[in-house]
Amino acid sequence: MVRKAVTLGLALAVTPLGSAAQAEPARQLFDEWLGTFNSGDSSAITAFARTHLNDPLAVTPRNQRTETCGFDLVRVEKDEGTAFSALLAERCFPALSRLSFRVDEDGETLRDFNLQPFAMAPERAWAATTDIANRLAERDEFAGSIIVVRDREAPWMLSRGSFSHDDPRPITADTPRFLASAGKMFTAVAILQLLEQGKVALDAPLSRYLPDYPNREMAKVTIRQLLNHRGGTGDAGILQREDAANRAWVRTIDDLIKLNGNRAPAFTPGSQSDYSNYGFILLGAVIERVSGERYPDFIQAHVFEPAGMTEAGYPDRDHIADVPVGYSTFFESEPEAIPSTDALPWSGSAAGGGVASAEDLVRFFAALQAGKLVSAETLAMATVPGDTPWYGLGFVVQEGKHPLWGHGGFSYGMSVAAQRFPKDGRTFICIATRDMACDRLIYAWFDRTFGLIE
Structure with missing residues (x-):
């Protein structure tokens, strides 16, 4: 129009x-x-x-x-x-x-x-978004990268900020950053790959793959319910600032099951939806048991490498010198934004975390669209709403005039927005090291790209 x-x-x-x-x-x-x-x-x-x-x-x-x-x-x-x-x-x-x-x-x-x-032409919507990003960067409310990919056209990119307040190295589109829950997409893709190989069934109970799981009621939760956040599986016990004692010893998926495995579901599985980090930890356990590989190794070999994600991985806390520091204002007792390093778990997990660059996420979405990771039919099944209206099988989804699929990520000093708009032929990627920065920028871009029309 x-x-x-x-x-x-x-x-x-x-x-x-x-x-x-x-x-x-x-x-x-x-x-x-x-x-x-x-x-x-x-x-x-x-x-x-x-x-x-x-x-x-x-x-x-x-x-x-x-x-x-x-x-x-x-x-x-x-x-x-x-x-x-x-x-x-x-x-x-x-x-x-x-x-x-x-x-x-x-x-x-x-x-x-x-x-x-009001809606703008694509170039002006991008200009307005980068204008906002620049002003947020001046206020130290944005440090990171934004990429807008338009099908068959060169992407638009913007990066601002440095590795930390004490490290002047500039953040670029190739700089690895923490992903928070956006990493759930990798777990979902791995499960879908095993599904295509006939090694996992969506409606099979967890007990088929983890017969020794401690809580029998939790073991009845199905793979589909875990992917769709309908298992009542709750949180993982390591992601909040007050979970420092757990973070001190938890290293592996087996450790996380030791921490949480005796807990029963919070509600009858399948009866309601409740966003669950621990549910994706359990999916990671299934991946390890079925494949015989450690979760990070499986994702590296079957997701990152085929997609060409050269900066992606799961470094532990002792090996994050080349990952920018996040700064958070969500530590309520602190008057100013402070480094969020102390709230990091030992490493990323099947529930999220890990690192990747903005360019890596562009490659990931391109690989999905090209059928390099799962078939087009499987991707289509995963990126439409299930019983949870806002979630498919490991992907946040939205129907309507401008349908989308992808995933966000949020934690202390971490903000990620990674969304594909298939009908409109656009992909929006943002990874930032300030609270909620990418949420603000994807809404700013979306509203100016698909806003009021007259």
């Missing part, structure tokens, strides 16, 4: 902000919102969100303020007393957004509050 050209150098704000006393309730609240938002005062933005949007944390509006630098009013499109919409111009980048909402009966609460950019 051809977008109408919009000139942003107009005389803005057809209705002055000083007329709030005579305005309808929606216009009064809009004026209050715009003034608060443009102030950049984080506490004021949070107070407005708490009072009027039932949003006590105000993470999204505070992020939007950083990403847009505020707005100027272009024109009011609707002002019907309790229903309001307006066209806004970003202050940092020449782009338009639309804000719409309605006022609840109490005259204070805003319902259906929606602030969304």
